[in-house]
Structure formats: C-alpha cells, structure tokens
Amino acid sequence: MTASLSSSAATPVSDTLPGTPAAARRRLRIALIAHDGKKDEMVMLATEFAGLLKQCELVATGTTGSRLQAEVGLEVERMLSGPHGGDLQIGARLAVGGVDAVVFLRDPMTPQPHEPDINALVRACDVHDVPCATNVSSARLLLRGLMV
C-alpha cells in the first residue's frame, strides 16, 4: 500500500499513481464528509481503512472530523460544519488542486439546509475530475483503488 505522493498542491491525482518514484511522491489528500444519518457508516468505513487513512492528509467538515478524531484516532484537519460552510471550504480547496479524492456520504433521505453547498462540492469534483464517492460501496472501491 502506498499513500505517499509528490509535493505540489496542483499535482493531479494521476501523478500519485504507483509509477511515480517514491522520492517524488506526496501524501494523498482525502476529504471525508458525512451527513448525520451517515456518520456511523463513515466511522465504520474509516475504521476499516484506517491503515490507509493514517498515511494520508485528511480534511473533513467539522462534526465528521470530530468523530473521526475521537472514534478512529485519525489526524484530521477540521473545516467548518457543513451547514456553516464546510462543504464550500473543501470545494474551494479542491478547485485549486488541494484535494485528491472525496468521500462524501450524503443522506438522500433527509433534506439539508445547505443543499446548494452540497451540490457545489459535488459539482466541483466533476468540474476538476476529482474522484468522489457518495455511498459506502463506491467509497470502498475508491479507497481500495488508492491502496494499489
């Protein structure tokens, strides 16, 4: 497993693939976000992939980040809580090349007050071709892919 990658903030994730010489690699930067109804699943997922995630630079929205720190023991940079702008902060970082992958466990059954922010973050992933998993099954595939 490798989670070390080259150092430029603007380096595309393609430069993080296994062919890149170890000395030129920088750590993968992964954003982790979960709505309240999905936070338990996020904790379970992060526990399952803790070996990988501990080698990565992690950023999360506020409450998700607290739970990952407290319950999984991960070092996480915490942004604002989602409804207070955390999704937008992560989207802004992603737009300038500062995020390599996003796991965003959205709750499709519960209306969110900050729906436009959520859509903006997912759109930013599509605009900038950053992998974004929005459910546990796709997150497992994405994280396994990063472990190659």
Ligand SMILES: O=C(CO)COP(=O)(O)O
């Ligand atoms: O609302 C969120 C994402 O849209 C998540 O925010 P929290 O992690 O602060 O609960």
